[in-house]
Amino acid sequence: MASTAVTPTRMVLNQLKGRLKTARRGHKLLKDKRDELMRQFMDVVKRNKQLRTRVEEGLTAAFASLQVASAIMSPEMLEQALLYPRQSVELGLKFKNIMSVNVPQYSFHTKNNDPTEIYPYGFAQTSGELDAALDKMARVFEDMLELAQVEKTMQLLAEEIEKTRRRVNALEYVMIPELTANIKYISMKLEENENSTKVRLLKVKEMVLQDAHHYK
Amino acid sequence: MLKIAVIGGIETVMGFKALGLETYPAADAAEAGNILRTLTREGEEYAIIYIEENLAAQLAAEIDKFKDSPAPAIILIPGREGSLGLGQSALKAAVERAVGTNILGD
Numbered sequence: 001m002a003s004t005a006v007t008p009t010r011m012v013l014n015q016l017k018g019r020l021k022t023a024r025r026g027h028k029l030l031k032d033k034r035d036e037l038m039r040q041f042m043d044v045v046k047r048n049k050q051l052r053t054r055v056e057e058g059l060t061a062a063f064a065s066l067q068v069a070s071a072i073m074s075p076e077m078l079e080q081a082l083l084y085p086r087q088s089v090e091l092g093l094k095f096k097n098i099m100s101v102n103v104p105q106y107s108f109h110t111k112n113n114d115p116t117e118i119y120p121y122g123f124a125q126t127s128g129e130l131d132a133a134l135d136k137m138a139r140v141f142e143d144m145l146e147l148a149q150v151e152k153t154m155q156l157l158a159e160e161i162e163k164t165r166r167r168v169n170a171l172e173y174v175m176i177p178e179l180t181a182n183i184k185y186i187s188m189k190l191e192e193n194e195n196s197t198k199v200r201l202l203k204v205k206e207m208v209l210q211d212a213h214h215y216k
Numbered sequence: 217m218l219k220i221a222v223i224g225g226i227e228t229v230m231g232f233k234a235l236g237l238e239t240y241p242a243a244d245a246a247e248a249g250n251i252l253r254t255l256t257r258e259g260e261e262y263a264i265i266y267i268e269e270n271l272a273a274q275l276a277a278e279i280d281k282f283k284d285s286p287a288p289a290i291i292l293i294p295g296r297e298g299s300l301g302l303g304q305s306a307l308k309a310a311v312e313r314a315v316g317t318n319i320l321g322d
Contacts, residue, residue, distance in 0.1 A: 041314055045307065052303050056294050063296045066231050078230070087236035091218040093263050095286065102286055106263065110236065119234070137231045144293070148264045152289035154310050159284045161314040 006182050008189035016186065020179040027171040034164045037099050041157045048154050051147040058140030065133035072127040081121040081130065101160045103153040106145055221255050223248050224268030228295050232266075245274035252278055255288075262288050268295040269302045 006012055070078050092107040119134060222232040222239045229239035240255070242248035248271040255262050265288050272279060272292050279290050292303045312318050 038314070045311055048307055049304075052307065056303065059294050062231060063228070063294075066227070067296070070227070082230055082234050085234055085236045087234070089220060089236040091220055091263050093218050093287065104263070104286055104289065133231060134234050137235055141235055144266065144291070145264070148266075148289045148291045151291055151306070152286070154307070155283050156286065158310040158314040165314075165316070 006186060008186045008193075010190065013183065013186045013190070016179055016183050020176065020183065023171055023175050023179060027168060027176065030164055030168045030171065033099060034161060034168055037101075037157060037161045037164060040098055041154070041161060044150055044154045044157060048147070048150045051143055051150055055140060055143050055147050058136065058143060062133055062136035062140055065129055065136055069127055069129035069133050072129055077125065078130070081126050098153075098157065099160070101156050103156050104149060106149050108145055218263035219261055220264045220266070221262045222266045222293075223251050223255075224266075224271060224293070225295060228268050228293075237266075238262075242271060245271050248272075249275050249278060252290075256282065264288060265290045266293045267291070268293060269300045270295050270297070273300070273302060 006016070073081070087110055090109050092109070094105045094107070095102040096105045097103075119131060121130075123131075220237045222229050222237050223242055224239075225243070226241040229241050233239045240251045242251055248267065252265065252267070252275060255265055267275070267279070267290060269292050272290075282288060282290050292306060294300065294303070308318055
């Protein structure tokens with residue numbers, strides 16, 4: 001729709017043509033960005049799905065073992081056994097840039113590098129089931145960490161894709177058609193003005209000739 | 217250095233404590249909500265917050281607030297009763313948001 005707000009002059013026409021060119025180029029770039037983001041997103045989604053299933057299975061198994069342990073040991077004993085963790089986790093956070101989206105990259109260090117050192121208790125007074133439960137926990141934890149990274153990445157990418165898609169659509173279905181319509185309107189108006197000028201000149205010429213030579 | 221927090225029922229978080237994570241036992245969703253608010257306020261010290269599904273179900277609005285910020289990541293984990301499928305639904309929601317429709321086919 002040609003909005004009536006545009007003034008049909010050559011200057012405005014030139015401006016509009018420039019804007020149309022920019023809009024077309026922006027549209028193409030954004031479309032490429034959206035496609036690439038989508039490709040990355042699908043990879044992340046696939047990975048997330050895998051990890052999610054693995055973490056859920058792993059945790060369920062770990063909780064089951066813990067349940068068994070808590071059935072064997074008295075609650076006070078269990079609490080006491082787990083009261084002071086020997087291990088502590090420190091998390092490093094860096095950001096990676098995927099198509100101008102900053103996604104987190106976690107790196108984690110345990111204070112104690114020995115994997116057998118996760119048991120914060122002596123073995124004399126605790127049951128073996130607790131050891132098994134903690135072992136399962138420790139194994140699933142690495143997946144949990146990656147899950148956190150992947151899931152956050154997925155959410156951030158989803159947001160960016162949504163934004164980009166909106167921009168692409170706005171350009172494609174609103175901006176570009178509007179600009180094209182306005183350009184058409186102006187060029188038609190200019191042509192019309194030109195025609196009327198030409199006709200007016202012809203008319204004037206006729207009148208002048210009639211005055212000079214008394215032509216009929 | 218950043219920290220990792222686990223919010224959940226006391227029996228759920230117990231195991232994580234041994235791994236060296238910071239655990240915050242919560243009896244119900246209201247308590248979990250309070251903990252979540254405190255943890256997220258503390259100047260981005262927590263990079264990852266794991267929260268038990270059955271508690272998270274009632275805190276969806278609070279959790280959604282952090283969806284678009286790079287930190288912290290709030291991740292749902294299944295509780296003792298096994299998975300409720302909420303974690304999977306978060307994945308589906310993200311796909312729907314990005315693609316406009318659920319293309320995973322489940």
